[in-house]
Amino acid sequence: MSDSANTPPSVPVQPVRRSVWERVSIVWVIPLIALIIALGVAWQTYQSQGPVIEIAFENASGMAANETELRYRDVAVGIVERVTFTEDLSKVLVRVRLDKEVADYVDGDSQFWVVRPRISTEGIEGLDTVLTGVFIEGLWDTEPSGTFPVRFDGLDEAPLSRDGRTGLQLRLRATGDSGLTENAPIVYRGIEVGRIGRAEVSQDGSTVEAPALIFAPHDRLISSATRFWESSGFTFSFGPNGAEIDFSSIASLISGGITFSTVVSGGEAVDPDTVYSVYTDESSARASVFAESDGTPLMLTAIFEDNVAGLASDSPVDLGGVRVGRVQSVNGIVDEERFGDRRVRLAATMAIRPSRLGLPDGNSSPQVALDFFRSQVAEGLRARLVTSSILTGGLKIELLMVDDAEPAELDVDARPNPLIPTTDSQIADVSATAEGLFERINSLPIEGLMQSAIGAMDNVSRFIANDDLRQVPGDLRGLLGDARGLIGSEAAQELPVELTRTATELRTLVERLNTERSVERLLAAVDAVAVAGTSASEAVAGVPTLIEQLEAVAAKANALPLEDLVTQLRDVADSANAVLGTDAARALPAAATDSLTELSTLLADLRERNVAGNAAEALSAVSEAAAKLSASVDGVPALIEKIDAVAAKAGELPLDELADRLSSLLASADALIGTDAARALPADLSEALASLRAVLDDLREGGVIENANRTFASASDAADAISAAATDLPALIRRAQAVLGQASEMLRGYDASNGVGREASQALREVERAAAAVSSLARALERNPNSLLFGRR
Amino acid sequence: MEIPGGVRSAREAGLVACQRCTRVWPAGTEVCDRCGHTIESRDHLALQKVWAWWVVGLACYVPANVLPMLSTRTLVIQQENTIVGGAVELAEHGNWGVAIVILVASVLIPMGKFAVIAALAMSVRHGSSMSRIRRQQLYEVVEYIGRWSMIDVFVVALLSSLVQLGALAAIVPGPASLYFALSVIFTMLSAQSFDSRMIWDPDAVVDKQARAAELRNRAG
Structure with missing residues (x-):
């Protein structure tokens, strides 16, 4: 640390008391x-x-x-x-x-x-x-x-009312192939006013439902009377105006579309989610307004054991012969749990219109109809399949009361629709019926019939081929020739003129009669006759039986030897021909003419003497008599019955012999007519007529008219008498009945003993003799014609 | 007190330099007589500033990496990429070079800066095994390189202004670009706030021990 001595001593750092702001940097901010x-x-x-x-x-x-x-x-x-x-x-x-x-x-x-x-x-x-x-x-x-x-x-699809599109939401229901394509437009008069949502198949698979939105403000077009139909695709029609093709828009052509119209006025506003049906075309949509204006249909399902073809959608559903609904859909159904097997059954869904049931008080809600059906099913109402068209084999569903039905009830809880019990079907088999008909025709005895007809024709042919029969026309021609000669005579020609005059007189007489109000009396008489006619018509009721008897007689007659008879007839005709051919016969018309002239003159006189009045009285008497007669006719039917009986007996008689007798009688008559005396008869007659004329002349001169008047009065009296007698007529008829009854008895006796036949032949012989007497009489007359009028001298 | 390497600090020499005009004054001078700049031997708040900017910068760096840096919208697609996501995508497409550049410029360098600044600040307080001269060099590198971190932001700004083709394609800067730019700015501020002279000061730990010993001696 020597350095430290050199360096200034380290400054003792006096920790200065600094403020917080000085010790902390501002940067911390x-x-x-x-x-x-x-x-x-x-x-x-x-x-x-x-x-x-x-x-x-x-x-x-x-x-x-x-x-x-x-x-x-x-x-x-x-x-x-x-x-x-x-x-x-x-x-x-x-x-x-x-x-x-x-x-x-x-x-x-x-x-x-x-x-x-x-x-x-x-x-x-x-x-x-x-x-x-x-x-x-x-x-x-x-x-x-x-x-x-x-x-x-999240939704799979965008909802219809998106992007703020508001409007009326509906549900559209369609059957079959509908145009309910998702997102398809709803067009009204060519303008898109709505959209269809995603369509879904309904629970029972019979319909397709889709939501639809009608945009505001077009939703005011929708009312309860609105009907929707498909405008999809195009319509092709072929008619007298030629072919026509029509489609509304390309979009709807490709994807389908729905349009609508309010068919009738008076519809009410509808709530959202109202269900509308979609129809296939406009006409059916319009028709549905009138057909289905009666409320919501009641849906019922019937399951039929027999799975037969012929039942289709829109087939009718009848209740007691009245159509109350239609088949909405037909499906097969296999339900092993329910039926116990795997057979396919026919499940028909019916739409019943409650208003067609005639429920009281006009109450036609489906619920009321359902209650009605429930009570009816308990009493035996069943559904069955019946043939609706023999030609097409189409079927319909009939709801009918089955008397001895097994107990069943309407299954109200069944899904999707209440289930109505069924009974055996009644399906006509056309082919079987036709086969039976042909079999019966086949078994007819046609060949036997043909053989009988051939035999009958052979007999007829043989009869016509008879020589005698062929000669008859020739003889007839000769007879007609003579008759023509007779008519061609002058006297005969004058006859009409005289007749005309007489007719004129008669007409004048009738006019007089008219003025005498005799016509009304005549009318009364005619009424009486009409009553009599009614009685007669009742009497005629017995005639058919009579005719049958006569037929039997005719059958007998048929068996007679007609050929001989024809021969005899021809001979008679020859004789008559000879008689007519005489001059005297030709002179007859002239005499007749004269007589008529006299008669005419006589009538004229009669007119002058007011005969008509008496005649009118006589007619009224006749009228009364007719009335009596009509009353008496009541007994006639019984009389006819008697006659029937007689005829029946007669039918049983052995006429053959009688015919033989007749034949001989005719031969005798022939001989009689063939005599000269007979030929001279016309001449005698002519003379007699001449005498008659002379007599008439005398009569006219001798006040015969007054006598005639008196005679008519007598006639009137006589008529009165007849009238009185007519009251007795019923008794008379009873008598006649009794007589006829005896006759019947007698005929029976005839039948039994054959003795009467002998009697008859004797009678015929008597007739023959009488004819001979007539012949002698004729000869006497020829010698002295006046004796005819003045008796024998 | 010998500094290893034989370098004496100005403070040890009793001098103080003006930070602006670099004129050296005797220690204790308050104001530079030449430029009038306030003279401090050491900025005693420097570490606080460093840490404050550093925290904000790091906070901004998080959204810068999480949020999309670039929003690319073309006709078909709109794509938003974070910085790392974009680089990875580029790498997946084979553009390794570009991807590395982006990763280095946008991830490696900022992260390195945060780490270096934090380490320098820590070393002032707690000492370091790294030599002081090495730390000084490191600081200089960080301060030099810091401005280049903005290259990412520049790229985004260029692309955004160039690629504006209306409806066809457009590149829009994402929110991360803003955070990234803020992060870079705050990191630069943090680096600048660091008073590099403190690197040369005796370690605070040693200092503290010396002071404690001195106090004991006095008392003793």
Whole structure:
């Protein structure tokens, strides 16, 4: 330490009492400030930090922590902090740090979905996400809510009412291939007014349902009378105006679309989530307004044991013959637990319209209808399949009461629809029925019928071929020739003139009668006759039986030897021909003419002497008589029955012999007519007519008219008498009945003994003799015609 | 009191130098007569300043490394890189040279500065096994090299001003650049606050022991 001696002694450093500010550097303020700033920043960061929510998504494609944003109306309001899985790895859990400003608004109703780029027929959406990556879009209401859940379920698809699009949310239901394509537009008069959401198949698989949004302010177009139908694709119609193709828009052509219209006025505003049906075209949609304006249908399901073809959608559902609904869908069903086997059964879903059931008080809610069906099923109501069209084999469902049905009840708790019990089907087999018909036709004895017909024709042919029959026309021609000669004579020609004159007289007479109001009396008489006719018609009721009997007689007659008869007839005709051919016969018309002239003159006189009045009285008497007659006719039907009986007996008679007798009688008549005396008869007649004329002349001169008047009066009296007698007529008829009864007995006796036949043949012989007497009489007349008028001298 | 290496300090020689104009005055002079600068033989608050700046600098260095230094946005992608992340990415792409430069300039040098300053400050109080001359050299290196730490910030500033292609691409300085710049500044201030003359003072520990012995002698 030698150095220390040289150096100045170290200054004893006196520790100076320094203030804190002198001992501590001012620089320490800097770290303090830094610390304060850091703490301030940390505190502020903590303060401004929003809450964390977790959103579960199916997948996290395109999402990245600290990059993917949560946006609300395209403004970032949060960021994804972490992407993890849920506990069971079933979903992706995205932790999102919300901004503090919006945290209050996020509540349980908030919706989150991922916006991704998307190209569809309606356009391209989310194009910005191609560059920036996906983001999460959130939607919540504008009402702050204090609390919110930490966990949310993210939506797979953007909800319909996004981007602040508000409007009326509906549900559309369609059957079959519908146009319910997701995101398809709803077009009204060519303007897009709504969107369809994701369609889902309903629980029972029969319909498709999709949510739909009608944007405000177009939602005021929707009412309870609105109907939706598909405008998708194009319509092609072919008719008298040619082919027509129509489609609304390219977008709807590709992806389908729905349009709607309020078909009738008076619809009411609807609540959100109202279900509407979507129809396939406009016409059916419009028709449905009138068909289904009666409330919500009641859905029932029937499961049929037999799985037969023919039942289709829209097949009718009948209740007691009235259509109460339609088949909505037809499905097969296999349910081993329920039925015990694996057979396929037919499950038909029916839409019943409650208003068609005629329930009281117009109460047509499905629930009331369901109660109605429940009570009916308990009493035996069952569903069954019946044939609705024989030609097409189409089926329909019939609800009917089965008397001896096994107990069953409507399964109200069945899903998806109440289940109605079924019974055996009644399906007509057309082919079997037709087969039976053909078999019966086949078994008919057609060949036997044909053989009988051939035999009958042969007989007819043989009959016509008979020589005698062929000669008949020739003889007839000869007879007609003679008749023509007779008519061609001058006297005959004058006959019409005379007749005309007589007719004129008669007409004048009738006019007089008219003036005497005789017509009314006649009418009365006619009425009486009408009554009589009625009685007669009743009597005629017995005629068919009579006809049958006559037929039997005719059958007998058929068996007679007609050929002989024809021969005889021909001979008679020849004889008549010869008679007509005489001059005397030709002179007959002239004599007749003269007589008519006289008659005409006589009638003229009669007119002058007011005969008509008497005649009228006589007619009234006749009318009364007719009335009596009509009363007496009542007994006639019985009489006819008797006649029937007689005819029946006659039918049984052995007419053959009788015919033989007749034949001989005719031969005799032939001989009679063939005599000269008979030929001379016309001449005698002519003379007799001449005498008649002379007599008439005398009569006219001798006041015959007065006598005629008196005669008519007598006739009137006589008519009165007849009238009186007619009252006795019923008794007479009874008598006649009795007589006929006896005749019937007698005929029976004839049948039995054949003795009457002999009697008849004797009678015929008597007739023959009488004819001979006539012949001699004729000869006497020929010698002295005047004796005809003045008796034998 | 012999200083190893035979160097006598000015203080031991009873002199004091003006820090501004380097005029040497006798010990005890308060104000430099030539430039009017306050003259202190030793800045007794120097170590406090060193430590204060050092703490702030280190505090700023943490966010500078954690926060993104550079935000690169192109049409397709937006990328933010921290300093180390960027270097690692460059290295992965094969740019080893650049990656090493960045790592050296942004990590190695600042960290080294913190360590050296802390070590120098500690050695003043507690002595060191390193020779005084070596420590003086170390201090000079730190003070010299400190300004180059700003090269990172310069690169970011250049890129940000050059690559502004609108929607196509843009480079934006991240928050870390600010912290990094602050960290560099505070580190430089910390280094400057260090009074290198204290390196040559007798070790405080020895000093303390000597003082204690002296007090005992007096009492004794």
